[in-house]
Amino acid sequence: MTTRIVELRRGILKKNDELAAGLRARYAAAGCLVLNLVSSPGTGKTAFLERTLRELRARGCRVAALVGDLETDNDAKRLAASGAPVRQINTHGICHLEAEMVSKHLEGWELADLDILFIENVGNLVCPSSYDLGERVRVALLSVTEGEDKPLKYPTLFNSADAAVITKIDLAEPCDFNRELAVKNIREIRPGIRIFETSSKTGVGMADWLDYLVAQQGGVPPNSSGQPTGVVEIQASSQAVLSPEEESGDAIAPASNEFSVATPARSFASPREAKEFLIEWIDAEARRVGTPLSEIERKMLYVSRKGWTLPEIGDVQEAFERYHDPAEYEEKIGKLIRGIRLGAHTAGNQSEFDSWTEAVRVLSKQDHYLLELIAASGGIRKSGGRISLWLTAAVVCGVLVAIALFMGH
Amino acid sequence: MHELSIISSVVESVVETLAAYPGATVKEVRLRVGALSAVIEDSLQFCFGIATEGTPLAGAKLVVLILPVVAHCPACSQDVELESLQSFRCPRCGNPVDDLKQGRELEIDSIEIDEVEDREPETSKVEGTI
Numbered sequence A: 001m002t003t004r005i006v007e008l009r010r011g012i013l014k015k016n017d018e019l020a021a022g023l024r025a026r027y028a029a030a031g032c033l034v035l036n037l038v039s040s041p042g043t044g045k046t047a048f049l050e051r052t053l054r055e056l057r058a059r060g061c062r063v064a065a066l067v068g069d070l071e072t073d074n075d076a077k078r079l080a081a082s083g084a085p086v087r088q089i090n091t092h093g094i095c096h097l098e099a100e101m102v103s104k105h106l107e108g109w110e111l112a113d114l115d116i117l118f119i120e121n122v123g124n125l126v127c128p129s130s131y132d133l134g135e136r137v138r139v140a141l142l143s144v145t146e147g148e149d150k151p152l153k154y155p156t157l158f159n160s161a162d163a164a165v166i167t168k169i170d171l172a173e174p175c176d177f178n179r180e181l182a183v184k185n186i187r188e189i190r191p192g193i194r195i196f197e198t199s200s201k202t203g204v205g206m207a208d209w210l211d212y213l214v215a216q217q218g219g220v221p222p223n224s225s226g227q228p229t230g231v232v233e234i235q236a237s238s239q240a241v242l243s244p245e246e247e248s249g250d251a252i253a254p255a256s257n258e259f260s261v262a263t264p265a266r267s268f269a270s271p272r273e274a275k276e277f278l279i280e281w282i283d284a285e286a287r288r289v290g291t292p293l294s295e296i297e298r299k300m301l302y303v304s305r306k307g308w309t310l311p312e313i314g315d316v317q318e319a320f321e322r323y324h325d326p327a328e329y330e331e332k333i334g335k336l337i338r339g340i341r342l343g344a345h346t347a348g349n350q351s352e353f354d355s356w357t358e359a360v361r362v363l364s365k366q367d368h369y370l371l372e373l374i375a376a377s378g379g380i381r382k383s384g385g386r387i388s389l390w391l392t393a394a395v396v397c398g399v400l401v402a403i404a405l406f407m408g409h
Numbered sequence B: 001m002h003e004l005s006i007i008s009s010v011v012e013s014v015v016e017t018l019a020a021y022p023g024a025t026v027k028e029v030r031l032r033v034g035a036l037s038a039v040i041e042d043s044l045q046f047c048f049g050i051a052t053e054g055t056p057l058a059g060a061k062l063v064v065l066i067l068p069v070v071a072h073c074p075a076c077s078q079d080v081e082l083e084s085l086q087s088f089r090c091p092r093c094g095n096p097v098d099d100l101k102q103g104r105e106l107e108i109d110s111i112e113i114d115e116v117e118d119r120e121p122e123t124s125k126v127e128g129t130i
Helices: A014-030 A045-056 A073-082 A099-105 A155-160 A179-189 A205-216 A229-236 A270-289 A295-299 A313-323 A326-346 A350-363 A368-379 A385-407 B003-020 B041-051
Strands: A003-009 A035-037 A064-070 A086-090 A117-120 A137-143 A161-166 A195-198 B025-034 B059-069 B069-071 B080-081 B099-102 B106-117
Touching: A003 A014, A003 A035, A003 B003, A014 A035, A014 A099, A035 A045, A035 A099, A035 A205, A045 A064, A045 A117, A045 A161, A045 A205, A045 A270, A064 A073, A073 A086, A086 A099, A099 A295, A137 A155, A161 A179, A179 A195, A195 A205, A205 A270, A205 A295, A270 A326, A270 A368, A270 B080, A295 A313, A326 A350, A326 A368, A350 A368, B003 B025, B003 B041, B003 B080, B003 B106, B025 B041, B041 B059, B059 B099
Parallel strands: A035 A117, A035 A137, A064 A086, A064 A117, A137 A161, A161 A195, B025 B059
Antiparallel strands: A003 B106, B025 B106, B069 B080, B069 B099
């Protein structure tokens, strides 16, 4: 007998990694953005994904989801109610998803027909971090009920994430959740990571998250042809709605769903939060009445000279100027706002409308185009006048900046 | 508890390698595991005992080399070893670091085997590459 050392220097999860690399190449070739959502059980991944799917569909995005759980297809049923194709992966005791499971469950789906695919991992903050699923973006989720130090306790996962989402932000106050500390802790583990604070219930923060997804996907999805499908299906009937993939019998039939933006009277920590709340409501109202807002129309609601707005607002304004009629736009938004007011009054739900009033009050601390639209919707207005002023202001600002830059040189 | 999946992959890899060494028995399996790899050594040891039963690895020793997290600090222009997993900052200058050079490894480094002398395998040098 002789003793011999045989060097292997081989990745233990080599097979998974190779399969994941193959998947990654497939996703990229198909132009499909794939995200892997990881969190503890109970963080609200499914509720977050439900809302994300629904709102992305409303924006005309072609989305689908794979959802991992040890047992049951409960989550798939919930998600399928969005109208998106959804498949459940039952791991039967395995604490994470592996590339092979994903690959198997993608069979029959044409990736080129999808803009974004979400993979909801098994609820677990440890094991999924070792398994590459070929995703381009790994998202770590943390709810306010879990405590601010979760990232420090699970550095492995948070360090491997590309984006982090703090969920249930509407419960931050009752939970004494320290947002600054949570953000600091996440960044201590993963410096520079993009963090979203969201509520799947009220919709706060969702607009930012959706914009991020669309940007990661590589552009604005077409929203003329496919846009209304998802929401209209939900609105039209509380019955199960099958997407084509589900009709093949492979996927899960969605359960009934009710779409509602009803929220109790609430307070807003910042003008930004108030603004997102108002825009979300207007957006929802637009879908409710069957005239969903296009990407540009929705983003135009964020215009502000000095207050918080979207980083890409300059491009949005430029696109708006080129493709939209300001008078028509203001007419459309005004109608929606009047619809919201009327809806709240006729339903006798004053407390719901109090949130609206409160948001407007908080937003009034800064100057926002949205405030003008809201004010105009309640009285006599000159069509087209407002936005042209704002657009002129934007152009003037641009010229001033250019001059300043030129002088600097 | 994904250690069992990991160890099962290890056993599978080692058994494949042993095909080139007929009759050989495994004395030791050495792993290189980064501190950020999300596995626990105790669990690996426990699972190794179970997973190797009835395989050519039965009775072998599992050696786990834990590698600390090393990141590149752009401010110091050098690779630095992190002092804690709760703070991804350079221990020298305190700046955040996100360019990891080491710490996520999950590798089989080598195996030590006893082989039958008169049956020298054709590939007697280093087996396998990363």
